[in-house]
Amino acid sequence: MSTKVKILSSLKTIRFQDCDPFNHLNNGGYSDYFMNDREDQLIENYNLNIYKIVQKTRLSWVVKSSKIAFIINRPF
Numbered sequence: 001m002s003t004k005v006k007i008l009s010s011l012k013t014i015r016f017q018d019c020d021p022f023n024h025l026n027n028g029g030y031s032d033y034f035m036n037d038r039e040d041q042l043i044e045n046y047n048l049n050i051y052k053i054v055q056k057t058r059l060s061w062v063v064k065s066s067k068i069a070f071i072i073n074r075p076f
Helices: 027-046 050-057
Strands: none
Touching: none
């Protein structure tokens, strides 16, 4: 019996072009990083490829809403 990981995490390098003049990650950039990494996690951890499912069934998921809380954990 395989055990599925319930809490996944990732570390990514934030790219300069996704930051504002104060070197903060742009809100839209954050959403892109989050969604791209989630797609990778589904494939790597659950063998769930949403693109293959869409091609096969012509069905997909839609994000109805999202909320982002930015927490800065940096010494000043």
